Each structure stands twice: as structure tokens, then as C-alpha cells.
Amino acid sequence: MKKPVVFFDNPGNIRRLTLGFFAALALLLVAEWFIHAHAHFAWEEMPFFSAAFGFVACVAVIFTAKALRRVLGRRETYYETDNDG
């Protein structure tokens, strides 16, 4: 099979990128042991605080956004059917 010309259409490239990403995640967790942290708050002293915070915050943002859409979501023409300015 001929290889696709476009970089991101090649499944091999996608696999390599994904593996590289996971490797970077692992590397960052390991790197934490080798750096000197100057924390302003007690919680920053917790191991892997930034990683856990980033993960949880992103999940929280996405689920809150889904809930928000259930409450505030309207059809695209919501404002256009009425006499709004």
C-alpha cells in the first residue's frame, strides 16, 4: 500500500505521536523528583500536584460545560425568531 502523503493521515505517525505523548507524561512525573520546588502553598508540596490538578480541572471543565449546555443550550435560531433589536 502506498503511504499517504499527509503526515497525520499515516496511522504509523499517529501511533508514534501517541506513544511519544505517553512517554512525555511519564518523563514529567519522573522529572519532578529531580527539581527543586519553591512552593508558595502547602498543596504544591504534594507529589504530582500539578499533573493531578491539570487532569481533574480539565475533566471538571468538560463535565461542567456539558451540564451548562443542558441548561442554557438553545437552537441556533433562538434569537432570530423574535423581534430582537
Place this chain on the structure above:
Amino acid sequence: MQPLLFPDAIAPSLLLIFGALLLPLFHGRVHQVWRLALPLLALILFLRMPAGDHWVYPLLDHPLVLGRIDALSRVFGIIFSIMAFIGVVYALKVDDNVQHVAGLVYAGGALGVTLAGDWLSLYLFWEVMAVASTFLILARRTRRSRRAAVRYILVHVCGGLALLAGIVLLLEAGADPAVGRLRLDSLPAALIFLGVAVNAAVPPLHAWLQDAYPEATVAGAVFLSAFTTKSAVYVMARTFAGTEALIWLGAIMTILPVFYAEVENDIRRVLSYSLMNQVGFMLCGIGIGTELALNGAVSHAFCHILYKSLLFMSAGAVLHVTGKITCTDIGGLHRTMPITCALCVVGAASISAFPLFSGFVSKSMIISAAGINHLGAIWLMLQFASAGVIAHAGIKVPFFTFFGHDAGLKAEEPPLNMLIAMGMAAFGCIFIGVYPQPLYALLPYPVDYVPYTGSHVVGQLQLLLFAIFAFYLLLKSGYYPSEVRAINLDADWFYRKGGAGFYRIVDRGLNGLNRWCDRFLAQATARAAARFAAEGPARIAAAAVRLFGGPRSVKRAFDTGTVGLGVHAAVAALFMVLIYLIA
């Protein structure tokens, strides 16, 4: 002020405004060169003018100071001039004088606000910005853009009136006419704060931004993304630095829009929410008010103008080429627009504050300032918002535009001038991220901050990459909210639906009253008056004839109504004489 040669003879703000007004006289190459030259001349002025008050014009007993140059106004003037230049390059081939004139007048207004040494000239340029920017929305020439533009100008007129009221009260109270530090403890200061907060899109006064910017023209949105909110940030930094309310308003402002941005379908509206989130970081820094926090806020404004315009330019390029910009309609464009895609990713990395990109060297100053001042809750809110930024602006914008499902749109790279404009902004993003010292040297206070420490870099990368990891897992597992053609209600609901409701109430109430008045007063009274005018004089005369006697023929004439018109006039004249005598 020493006698100066052109172009020093004219303030950069007036140079852009009057220069833009001459544009319709030019054509072709001269038109393009003139447009490119104006912001470059302004930039040269900002780089070489010494600190102090320049271009002072007396107006009655109140001197208008059009050029107060100090460290704060210089850095904003430089980035506004650079941005105007990038915007002109991006819009170079646009065949619409309305946009060219409006864009440059708007940029000139922003320079005027930045340079204003006194409140009155600040207000004048503030309104120049409001009016000129409205034309960048109108110029889209669609029904939706016209309606959005009307709402936009109404909101800004209200904000401008609050500002004007504050300024008038301030000057009436005998305060210094120079724009300077204010304390938020009096009515004039509160009104000025309110007026500036409207332009800074402080919630709940923010919805005009997400309402109007996505309806602007392709190039118009690029100009809009730079000037209104950041000139408001500048005025806040000059007048309300250290105001505690701004710490909390700013922090709330960073968080509120990230939820909206996550479920918004229009990419330019996602970017508008993300703009509000970034301005939140700046206002928070201004509220903290320490030298580090203010340096952070100012440098973040500088970096933000570059990467936000870059993101708006890449979204605009997609809109320009495909005519579409909603998540549900686009996707997979990395195949046909690889350069635009790469430039958009640079903007996304910069706004997400990846190390080696510009957002990192500026935003980390603000977050560090919150840490140093032991503002724990604020620090957590800003970090939470940072994770939110990577989710919407960092991943969602490039992913749903250039990757994701392929919408199969026919597309190609945009014209060269648009790519060059994006390239200049992208170069700025990376240059500042790698080598922040030249930017730090421009900041209002000396900088002894080191962004690239091991703990900063590793902590930030952990935050960002694990947020991406969460995004990846949710997308793979199908929990990520699907793209749908929908909108989400925001604060503009109150004046869009509320406005319609108010219209109905007024229609029923006041128009009902009007109809009642019309029926009972106007029509009934008029009928009665008409009848009186037609028959009254004859009856009065007839009564008089009957009372005092007279020839039979006259009597009969009155009784049968065959009396001439002259009698009416005579009675009317008699009536007037009587009134005159009695009065």
C-alpha cells in the same frame, strides 16, 4: 514641546485617524503603501519620543494632552502599532474602503486612549474607538451582523456615558484633570470604573464581545480582538491598579468563559470567550497591584494581542477560504491548509502558555504574584482556568478546525499577505517565548523575574499535558460533548430577550395609553371641536338674535342654517376680542 519635523509634528493617534480619512483619495499601490506606512510611522514615534507630555493643545481653560509618554503608555503604544501593522498586512487585499478606514481610525483611537494625558481627550478617543469599531461589524453586510452591530454600539454608548458621567463629576469636584490613580470609593470613580469595565468585558457586562466579534468581517475581527479590551486593560492599569475588587472580578472572568468555550460551535465565538478569559488574567494582575503583578498584566496584554490575533487570523483564513467557521461544518483542513494549521498551533501553544511560547513568560508572572501574595483561592482559580484554556483554545480550536472529522471542504491556503501577517504574529509569539528579555525591558517596572526555572517548567508542563491527557481520554471514550448546531444563553439574553419583552410591555402599556388618548382625547375632542366650529357660531348668533331680537329674515336664515361664512368669522373675532378684554 520643541518644534518637530514631520512625522513628529502630529500625534500618532491623529496620524492614524486623519491618515485613514485620506484613504478614499488613493488607489492601487499608493493605497496599500499608505496603509502600511501609517502604523509604521506610529511605531517609530513610540520608539523614539522621549518620556513626557507631547502634543498639548489648549481647549478653553483645559489643555488636551494627546501624548503623555511614559513606560506604561509606551509599551501599549508599541504593541498597538505593531498590531495595526499586522492587521493592515492581513487586510491588504480586502476591497472595501469601509474596513480600511474603520480599522485604522479604530487603531488610532486606541493609540489616543493610550496616550491621553487628561480625562477629556481619553473620553474623545474612547468614543472614536466605539464608533469606528462598529463599522468593522457592519461591514460584514449581513442581517445578523447589522443587528449585532446595533447591540454592540448601544452597549458601548451606555459604557461611554458612564465614563463621561464619571469624568464630568470628577472634574466638577475639582480633581486633577490628568489621567491618574483613582480609589474606588466615590461615585465618579465608580462610574469611570463601570465605563472601563464594559470595554474590558468584565462579567456580567461581557456579552457584547461574544455577541459581536464573531459577526465581524474576517479582517475586522482581527482588529477588534486587539484594541477595545486591551485599551481598557491599559486604563485599568493606570487608574485602578491595586483595587481589590479587580482581583476577584479578574479571577471569575478567567473561569466563567472556559465552560462556554468548551461547548460553543462557532470557532470565532470560542476565541471570543477565550479572549475574555485572558483579559481576566490581566485584570487579576492589575488588582493584585504589585510591581511583579503589574509587569505580568502588561506583558500578558502584549503577548495576548499577538497570539489572539494569530488565532483570529487563522480562523479568519478558514472562513475566507471555505466560507464556514463552525465546528460542525469544518474539520480535516490540515490536508489542504497545512501552513495555516501550523500557525494556528503556534497561537494555541502560546495562549496555553507552553514553555518556549509567549503566554508562558507573561502569565506565569501573574500566577507567581498571586502565590507570593499568598492569595490561595485566586491562585487555584487561575490554575484551574489555565487548564481550561488548554482544553478549549489549546486543543479544541486547532483540533476541530484542522483535524477531527473531515468535512470534505474544498480549501487551499489563504493569499500570501494573510500568511505573512500570521507568520509575523507567530514569529513574535515564539521570539518572546524563547527570548523574553526585550519585552521585559519595555515593562513599567524593573524585572528580576526568571520564567524558566525547573519547577516552573515541569509544573506547567504537567498541568498542560495531563489536561491534554484528560481531553484525549474523554474524546476517545465519547464523553467529550459532541459538536452540535446550537447556541448557549449568556448575559446578552437580558437585553436581547429582555429588550424584546420590554418592547412588548412598552407596546402594550404606552402604546395602549397612546391609543386610549388618541381615541378619547384627540379624536373625540377634535370631533366635538369640529362640530362646535361648524355649528357653534351659528347657534350663538341665533341665540343672540333670538334673545335681542332682529329682522325675521336673519332669524330664519340662522334657523335654516343658510347663514354665510362671514358670520362665523365675525363671531370668532368677537370671541377673540372678548378673550382679549377679559384677559
